[in-house]
Amino acid sequence: MTDLLYLHSLEACYLREFDAEVVRGQEDYVVLNRTLFYPTGGGQPTDQGRLIWDGGEARVVEVVKGREIKHHLEGELPERGTSVKGILDWDRRYSHMRMHTAQHLVSALAFDIFGVRTVGNQIRADRSHIDFYPAHFTDEDIRRLEGEANRLIDEGRPLKLYFLPREEVLKRFSDGRVDVSRLPQSVEEVRIIEIEGVDTCPCGGTHVKNLKELKGVEVLSKKSKGRDKQRLYYRLL
Numbered sequence: 001m002t003d004l005l006y007l008h009s010l011e012a013c014y015l016r017e018f019d020a021e022v023v024r025g026q027e028d029y030v031v032l033n034r035t036l037f038y039p040t041g042g043g044q045p046t047d048q049g050r051l052i053w054d055g056g057e058a059r060v061v062e063v064v065k066g067r068e069i070k071h072h073l074e075g076e077l078p079e080r081g082t083s084v085k086g087i088l089d090w091d092r093r094y095s096h097m098r099m100h101t102a103q104h105l106v107s108a109l110a111f112d113i114f115g116v117r118t119v120g121n122q123i124r125a126d127r128s129h130i131d132f133y134p135a136h137f138t139d140e141d142i143r144r145l146e147g148e149a150n151r152l153i154d155e156g157r158p159l160k161l162y163f164l165p166r167e168e169v170l171k172r173f174s175d176g177r178v179d180v181s182r183l184p185q186s187v188e189e190v191r192i193i194e195i196e197g198v199d200t201c202p203c204g205g206t207h208v209k210n211l212k213e214l215k216g217v218e219v220l221s222k223k224s225k226g227r228d229k230q231r232l233y234y235r236l237l
């Protein structure tokens with residue numbers, strides 16, 4: 001099992017380099033004993049970057065999570081047992097951290113103010129979107145959502161990361177904001193991300209430590225995605 005280093009703490013989400021060992025290599029990918037690279041999942045795109053080792057280097061183009069975490073490489077393939085250094089493309093990852101944190105914030109406010117649930121999202125470095133249901137946002141509603149999000153960003157609300165036992169999570173998250181039935185059976189200790197005074201949510205993604213880092217959120221447009229379902233596109237300042 002690969003140790004996913006970014007899961008351990010909010011501080012770990014800010015690490016840009018790590019040392020690891022190649023457990024297995026095949027075709028165009030390697031499995032490492034530990035990694036900082038976030039694999040595609042939960043609406044957040046893969047991290048990219050480089051692996052370097054004594055006498056070699058390769059580009060990490062995509063990291064995929066299945067039964068194991070595969071780092072797909074372009075270039076050379078390090079052999080099993082090789083000590084490697086992993087280096088993240090930091091601008092890309094940091095944009096995803098900010099966008100992903102904004103998604104928590106906007107989803108929480110939409111639920112609190114309008115009672116709508118988040119049923120999908122796609123994070124990108126420049127523009128992201130969230131799908132809401134059942135949603136009928138007017139332009140005025142959107143300005144209200146945006147205004148409330150920016151007020152909390154300006155206040156600089158801090159985030160916290162901690163772990164709770166699965167049973168506790170199932171009890172605590174019964175209000176419909178989060179679909180806890182989707183928690184994998186294998187997860188005993190659930191990773192919780194809390195925006196102080198705003199939202200508490202189980203999540204395995206990467207986040208910033210304080211809303212201040214988002215600077216500001218702008219909802220760009222809305223789009224109907226079928227009956228009672230709306231998509232909001234947003235960007236960060």
Ligand SMILES: [Zn+2]
Nearest residue numbers: 193203204205
């Ligand atoms: Zn998250």
